[in-house]
Amino acid sequence: MEREASYYTTSHDGILECRLCPIGCRLKHEDTGICHSRQNQNGIMVLLNYGRLCALHVDPIEKKPLYHFLPGTSILSLGNNGCNLRCSFCQNWQISQTPVETTFLNPEQILQRTLDLDLNSVAFTYAEPSVWFEYVLDTAKLLHGHGIHVVLVTNGLINEEPFRELEPWIDAMNIDIKSMDPEFYSRLCKGPLDPVLRTCIRAVETCHVEITNLVIPGENDTDRNFHDLARFIGDNLGPKTPLHISRYHPSYHLSNPPTPLHTIARACEITREYLHFVYPGNVPLPNDDSTICPGCGAILIDRRAYTVSSIHLETSGACPSCGFLTGIITR
Ligand code: SF4
Incomplete structure (x- = not known):
């Protein structure tokens, strides 16, 4: 359509x-x-792509990744075909950079599918939802009106006016900050960094925000990048903002080797100087998946990979042991 x-x-x-x-x-x-x-x-x-889906799955919400929004629940995940960046390392290039077969589902059908599956959240994810703007807006309004939570997993590259039109209907976002170096963005992604940072600052005013940083050896893995990233998040989004440090694997046009595990560990260590909640992604680092209370060290969410086995939080998101307010949204 x-x-x-x-x-x-x-x-x-x-x-x-x-x-x-x-x-x-x-x-x-x-x-x-x-x-x-x-x-x-x-x-x-x-x-060209209104209502055209190339992916429709039910995922653990942790897979988006969102660790502090409705933890332990499942989310209906919709993917479009296309992206406004051309990252040479894209981990989803098959649907973001090349045409694939799609299926049409209108917003009412998405609502019905969500209700039939007894889910209470929907994500626009996998490729780039901002270039699906009109469909995301119509669907998000409809879902929101039925009390269903709406999530965007995005590169953050959207102008202010359309973002402002969309944001009243969005409950949570995971935004990629791929590097703090504008040269990285222009060389490897063919786009600008600054508008992404502005989207992050706007988003945190109105919805829950988590950030993902994909670490690529030799491209964005300096200590300075990790310090700059964590300082930006701490100063502008707040130190309780979850940061996902994600491991890269060779993909699309980039053949650099996979991120060494010690690099992910170093990135986590540096960014934890500024932020309360840092999680490694795409990598098994023992005992690093769970959410630990920054106030008293209690385990608040016992999580292994994408599986949550127990949650110990007040409905306000406070730690039951010491009262630390985590900002975690449990329902
Ligand atoms: S400006 Fe952005 S959204 Fe518009 S056509 Fe170009 S890439 Fe697509």
Whole structure:
């Protein structure tokens, strides 16, 4: 199903400028944006992927990753085909960078599927949901109206105006900060860093936020990057913001070796100087998956990989032993 896209302007020479994300594609007739989601068709910007899903799964919410939002629950996860970044190391490049077969489901069908499965949360994830903006907005409004929580797993590359339109319907976000170095973003991702950081700051004003950093050997694994990242999160999002330090595996155009386990351990150690909750991802580091109370050391959430075996928290998110307010949302 195709429909007119939001957020674009028309210039006198018939070129359409997309205003949805900071890439700012300028499209002549029949040109398609970097994200493969928007096309100039006779002077109208057409959204090519409304309701087109390339993935639909039920996942543990920990897999998003979200460790401090509805821990131990399952979430219906929807994936689109396309992304506004072109990361040479993309771990999901098969659906973010190349066309794949899709299935149409309208927002009402997503709601019905969620209710049939007896789930209370839905994630837009796997590729980049911001380039699916119109469908995400319609679906999120409908779900939210039925008391279902809505999650975005995103690269954060969206302009302020569309973000502000979307954020009232979003309950939680996991945002990638791939590096604190703008040169890394322009060279390896073909996009800018600053708008991503601004999205993080906006998001934390209105919803639960967790951050993911994929560590690539030789590219973003310096101590300075980890200090800068954790300092940015601590100062701007707060020291209770969960950070997921994720292990990279060679993928797409990048053949650097997998991240050594000692690098992940070092990244965790450095970032814990600034942040209360740091978790290694894609890697088994013993005893590092559980949530420990920063106030008294009690185990608050006993977690192994994506499986939660017990939760010891007040409904307010406070530690039952010492009262430390964790910010964890349990329902
Ligand atoms: S959303 Fe797509 S078409 Fe629009 S500016 Fe971004 S990459 Fe280009």
